[in-house]
Amino acid sequence: MKQNIEITTETITLGQLLKLAQAIDTGGMAKWFLQTNEVYVNGERENRRGRKLKHGDIVDIYEFGTFIVKGME
Numbered sequence: 001m002k003q004n005i006e007i008t009t010e011t012i013t014l015g016q017l018l019k020l021a022q023a024i025d026t027g028g029m030a031k032w033f034l035q036t037n038e039v040y041v042n043g044e045r046e047n048r049r050g051r052k053l054k055h056g057d058i059v060d061i062y063e064f065g066t067f068i069v070k071g072m073e
Contacts, residue, residue, distance in 0.1 A: 007055075007071035014041065014059070015049035023064050038062035 005020050012020075015030035024033050030049035033039075039046050040060040041053065053059065057069045 002066045002068055004070045005059075005067045007069060009071070011052040011054050012069070013049060014039070014046060014051040014053060017053055017059055017067065017069070018049075018061075021059075021061065021064060021067050023061055 003021070005017055014034070015024075015027050018024045018030055018033060018039075019027060023037075024030055027049075034047045034049055039062070041051060042058055043060075053069050055069055055071050059067045059069070061067065
């Protein structure tokens with residue numbers, strides 16, 4: 001199931017998206033989560049919590065779902 005993640009800024013980090021998607025509770029968990037779970041941004045494996053995401057990016061989080069970043073174009 002695809003879900004939209006609404007942002008009000010031009011970009012957000014992957015760590016912030018993980019919190020918005022309720023995959024993690026705190027930003028400090030992002031590094032651990034990315035090391036132990038499969039996360040793909042636009043079809044490429046990603047493990048950097050600081051990866052900038054913008055409108056239209058698609059994030060697939062194994063066992064959590066697919067998230068589409070919606071916001072400023």
